[in-house]
Amino acid sequence: MSFAMPSEPFSPPFVRLVFNSDPMAVRHALKALFDGRPLRFLSEDARGTAEIVLSEALNNVVEHAYAAQPGQIEVSITVETGALICAITDHGLPMPGEQLPAGRPPAVSDLDDLPEGGFGWHMIRSLSHDLAYRRIEGRNELRFRLLTDAT
Numbered sequence: 001m002s003f004a005m006p007s008e009p010f011s012p013p014f015v016r017l018v019f020n021s022d023p024m025a026v027r028h029a030l031k032a033l034f035d036g037r038p039l040r041f042l043s044e045d046a047r048g049t050a051e052i053v054l055s056e057a058l059n060n061v062v063e064h065a066y067a068a069q070p071g072q073i074e075v076s077i078t079v080e081t082g083a084l085i086c087a088i089t090d091h092g093l094p095m096p097g098e099q100l101p102a103g104r105p106p107a108v109s110d111l112d113d114l115p116e117g118g119f120g121w122h123m124i125r126s127l128s129h130d131l132a133y134r135r136i137e138g139r140n141e142l143r144f145r146l147l148t149d150a151t
Contacts, residue, residue, distance in 0.1 A: 015037075015079075019072065021073050049146055053123070056120040056121075064092075071092055073089070082148060083129075090140050095140065098134075100125075103124065130145045
């Protein structure tokens with residue numbers, strides 16, 4: 001896993017991580033993101049939202065884009081006033097139809113028997129802003145904005 005911050009003194013805080021596509025690497029990457037500058041200064045609410053969206057999106061890359069095959073994931077985050085601007089890129093399989101999933105949650109008839117999955121894209125869509133996906137030259141790129149209290 002590599003970690004970088006820009007050297008320009010007047011640029012906004014920026015974080016970039018590149019790591020292998022496997023569940024443990026995602027866990028370590030998330031820990032590095034939220035333990036490091038500048039994300040460790042997020043409020044509890046902003047941090048919780050960012051953790052949910054990033055972990056859902058990254059785990060989808062591992063499970064679906066790479067389908068348990070080796071590969072790398074890149075996460076770039078720019079901190080702006082009141083928002084995190086996030087980009088996740090990979091060279092895995094494209095999203096079906098090269099479009100974002102609709103994100104409709106599964107039907108639930110019994111709260112004691114909730115389905116194991118199916119809520120991820122609903123949560124990503126509900127908690128993020130300006131969500132966009134594109135496939136460029138064999139690469140998936142997911143971009144979104146997360147609101148924060150950052151200044």
